[in-house]
Amino acid sequence: MEYLKTLEDKLGVVFKDKKLLRQALIHRSWLNENPDSGFENNERLEFLGDAVLELAVTEYLYKRYSNPEGELTNWRAALVNYQNLSEVASRLDFNDFLMLSRGEAKDTGRARQVILANAMEAVIGTIYLDQGYEAAYK
Amino acid sequence: MEYLKTLEDKLGVVFKDKKLLRQALIHRSWLNENPDSGFENNERLEFLGDAVLELAVTEYLYKRYSNPEGELTNWRAALVNYQNLSEVASRLDFNDFLMLSRGEAKDTGRARQVILANAMEAVIGTIYLDQGYEAAYK
Numbered sequence: 001m002e003y004l005k006t007l008e009d010k011l012g013v014v015f016k017d018k019k020l021l022r023q024a025l026i027h028r029s030w031l032n033e034n035p036d037s038g039f040e041n042n043e044r045l046e047f048l049g050d051a052v053l054e055l056a057v058t059e060y061l062y063k064r065y066s067n068p069e070g071e072l073t074n075w076r077a078a079l080v081n082y083q084n085l086s087e088v089a090s091r092l093d094f095n096d097f098l099m100l101s102r103g104e105a106k107d108t109g110r111a112r113q114v115i116l117a118n119a120m121e122a123v124i125g126t127i128y129l130d131q132g133y134e135a136a137y138k
Numbered sequence: 139m140e141y142l143k144t145l146e147d148k149l150g151v152v153f154k155d156k157k158l159l160r161q162a163l164i165h166r167s168w169l170n171e172n173p174d175s176g177f178e179n180n181e182r183l184e185f186l187g188d189a190v191l192e193l194a195v196t197e198y199l200y201k202r203y204s205n206p207e208g209e210l211t212n213w214r215a216a217l218v219n220y221q222n223l224s225e226v227a228s229r230l231d232f233n234d235f236l237m238l239s240r241g242e243a244k245d246t247g248r249a250r251q252v253i254l255a256n257a258m259e260a261v262i263g264t265i266y267l268d269q270g271y272e273a274a275y276k
Contacts, residue, residue: 043207044200051189051196058189062182069181133271
């Protein structure tokens with residue numbers, strides 16, 4: 001899994017469990033084409049990462065701003081959305097690491113943005129499991 | 139704030155910042171009747187506690203069950219809802235500690251359940267700030 005080294009450098013994290021990082025980048029469409037790989041897709045990690053990100057952004061807003069709850073809720077919704085997440089994932093070159101079916105690999109529009117955003121959450125979930133909350137918060 | 143000692147015993151937590159625990163129990167209706175108290179209502183703490191609870195339940199389900207993400211999402215929704223939260227809050231006798239307007243104090247139906255559930259989340263937010271994630275997770 002030497003190729004993941006580049007991604008670790010970009011993330012600034014050295015993972016204890018590299019397999020978990022690989023799993024965060026496996027879209028279910030790839031598993032459909034590779035049913036005997038023995039790998040799992042990234043959806044459970046995304047489920048976890050979504051909640052980690054939610055708390056991290058919530059805590060950041062809570063501690064930094066004394067505005068009422070309604071405003072903080074609106075700001076959080078504006079910050080955490082698939083466009084922003086996919087943009088961060090693109091900047092980290094997730095496109096080079098994602099494992100997709102050949103069909104999905106051709107689609108570079110909105111569907112790809114959603115896949116990138118989900119992979120970003122899955123990677124956040126991986127950082128949380130592998131390194132703890134503080135690392136994921138950063 | 140001696141009266142909060144009983145609640146601390148029930149929660150099994152000794153708070154460093156007792157004022158924060160008191161704030162978790164202040165409903166905005168009480169502030170309307172006591173505009174010069176200098177206190178804040180519990181809504182910002184609830185905003186934070188909601189996200190802490192979400193991560194705690196998500197992490198619990200992720201680590202304990204290997205089911206697909208869709209099932210875990212459904213289970214989480216079944217676990218985290220205002221009925222369950224208000225039930226826990228009732229068992230901890232939050233009704234004895236809530237600061238409500240006289241109008242709200244008379245209503246013991248669904249509106250009270252929601253107030254109890256929100257206070258439960260605010261108290262979870264307080265535990266998180268005062269004691270850290272591990273204590274809140276428990």
